[in-house]
Amino acid sequence: MEIRQLKYFLAIAEAGQITKAAARLHITQPPLSQQMILLEKELGVQLIERTKKHITLTESGYILQNRAEQILELIHTTMDEIREAANGISGKLTIGTITSSGRSLIPEFIQKFHQTYPKISFDVRLGDSRRILELLNAGVIEIGLVRLPIDISLYNYISLPQENMVIVALPDAIKSEDKETLSFDKIKNYPLLIHRRYETIISDYCSQAGFEPNVLCTSDDTTSLLIWAKLGLGIAIVPETTVNLLQDSPLLVQKPTSPAIVTVAAVIWLKKHTLSTAAAHFLEMFKETNAGL
Structure with a gap:
């Protein structure tokens, strides 16, 4: 063959x-x-x-x-590493990222990284956390940006700061005097739109607030949940950075209180895997940039 x-x-x-x-x-x-x-x-x-x-x-x-996709990707990576050794830091960096961070955090950091290492090109894949883990395990990408939790026996990781989960709905969908925060128990009579990854944690929070959630839709795609909320089908509970996925949206964003809900993203890579020079420098700079966060 x-x-x-x-x-x-x-x-x-x-x-x-x-x-x-x-x-x-x-x-x-x-x-x-x-x-x-x-x-x-x-x-x-x-x-x-x-x-x-x-x-x-x-x-x-x-x-x-x-397997052929994995083999050819490995061959390309090997060729890049050989060229890197001969010509300095160059080659291709393969990254997978969840959609929200892929459109916000990653471009800003890559801009800084590119200024330092202009010979490195990029291959960026978008998907949910499950898809990013699949690509990482298959060797298609070297670095992933996902939501925690992960299996720490398989992956090294750098945690990012906690991010608030927010309630997103049309302005007249929820009656509340406070346009920035909302007591969590106020959503008990409304249909919920939630990402499948957060289904368990949101259900637990609803139980703590004394009610069973009325889940209208679970999805692997946050953008779809925001569109449903925009159409008035229910209220979405999503990470705060994802609300920017819909431009010029009329949606009202409120932070739930009593309790507040948080999520954490992390940059991850496989343990027992030799990183390319490009990936190693990317992680080194990422650690330095986020050291004070």
């Missing part, structure tokens, strides 16, 4: 057609088809199911697609 064959296979998997994949690879269709036949023969399994219009991956094909 050759690296070239893995690249060919991934091109076919992404294009859904051998003809389209051949065009993307700037080769003709017959040699591409022949390489796939040879790859299947070598592995002793069928990787793709062919029809006249398109191809689909078999179960074995999906496994190879996942």
